[in-house]
C-alpha cells in the first residue's frame with residue numbers, strides 16, 4: 001500500500017550524483033552564500049548536525065560571557081530531545097520554560113517572569129517551521145542581558161517580523177537531518193551576526209575535525225536508500241523495519257561534532273535552489289488542511305503569529321481527547337498517512353532531563369498537555385491532490 005512518510009524532501013538519485021560531482025570542484029562557497037541570503041546574516045558555517053552546531057554556539061556563548069555563574073540555558077519544555085542533550089554536551093544546565101499549547105512556543109510573558117541571574121542563553125524551537133514569537137523573545141533577552149539561540153532546525157525558510165527564523169538573537173542553527181526542511185541525511189548550519197559571538201564561534205570551529213570518510217560513506221549510502229524509500233510506493237514497506245530507527249525519539253549526547261562532508265554541502269546547495277518551491281508546496285498543503293479541519297469539533301488548530309510565514313516541515317494540530325487522538329493516529333496510519341504523536345513526552349518527564357532540573361521546572365502543564373494532544377501530518381511533495389479530503393474523511397470517521 002502507498003504510504004506518505006511523516007516528513008521529508010524528495011531527492012533524486014541524479015541530485016546525489018550531481019552532488020558527488022560538485023563536491024570534487026568545491027561547493028562550500030555556494031552553500032555559504034545561499035545560507036547568508038536566506039538568513040540575512042553575514043556568518044554561515046555547515047557542520048555535522050544542528051545539535052553539534054548548538055553545542056558549539058553554546059560553548060561560544062559561555063566563552064563570550066566570561067561569567068562562570070551563568071551556566072543555565074532556558075529551553076521550551078516541549079521540544080526535540082537533542083536540545084537538552086546539546087546543552088549537556090556543552091557542559092551547561094537546561095532549565096525549562098513552559099510552552100503555550102495553542103501556539104507550541106514559549107509564552108514570552110511566562111519567560112519574562114523568570115530569574116535570569118544564572119542564565120546564559122534562551123533557546124526557542126519554531127516547531128514544525130512555525131515561528132515562535134521571535135521578536136518578543138529577542139527583545140526580552142536583550143533587556144535581560146542574556147544570549148538567544150534561534151533554533152530553526154525545522155524552520156529553514158520561515159519568516160516573522162520581516163526577518164528569517166534563525167536570524168533572531170545572537171546565533172541560529174538549521175538542520176539538514178531526515179524529516180527537516182531539506183535533508184542531507186545528517187547535517188546543519190550555524191548562522192550568526194557580526195560581533196563577539198561570531199569570533200568565539202570561529203574559535204570553537206577551529207577545534208573540530210573534518211567528516212570522517214566512514215561517516216561520509218555511510219551517509220551517502222543511507223541517502224541513496226532514503227531517496228528511494230521516501231516514495232509512497234516504498235515507504236509502507238520499510239517503515240516497519242526496526243533497524244531504521246524511524247519514528248523514535250532518543251536522548252543522545254555522543255554525537256560527532258565536526259564539519260559537514262563535501263558531498264553533503266554540495267547536495268544541500270542543490271536542494272536549496274528548490275527551497276521556495278518546496279516550502280510553498282508545504283504551505284499550500286497546510287492551508288488546505290487548515291480549511292479541512294477548522295470546523296471539526298474536538299480539534300484545535302495551532303495559532304501562528306500574524307504576518308508570520310511558516311515553513312511547515314509538518315502540519316501540527318491538537319486532538320483534545322487523548323483517547324481519540326491515539327485512535328486517530330492509528331486510523332490515519334492505516335489509511336497510509338504518516339501521522340505521528342510528535343515527541344512522546346514533555347522534557348520534564350524525560351529521565352535524563354528530569355535528573356538535572358530543579359523541582360520548580362517540573363511544573364509545565366502546557367508542555368504535558370501538548371505531549372498528550374499533538375498530532376502531526378505530512379506536508380511534503382508526495383502528498384496527492386486529494387490529500388486534505390482524505391485526512392478529513394479519517395477524522396470524521398474517528399469522531400468522539
Ligand SMILES: *Cc1c(COP(=O)(O)O)cnc(C)c1O
Pocket residue numbers: 049050051052079080082083125127151153154174175176177186187188
Ligand atoms: C532536529 C532538531 C534539532 C537537532 O537537529 P539535528 O540536525 O538532528 O542535530 C534541534 N532542534 C529541533 C527543534 C529539532 O527539530
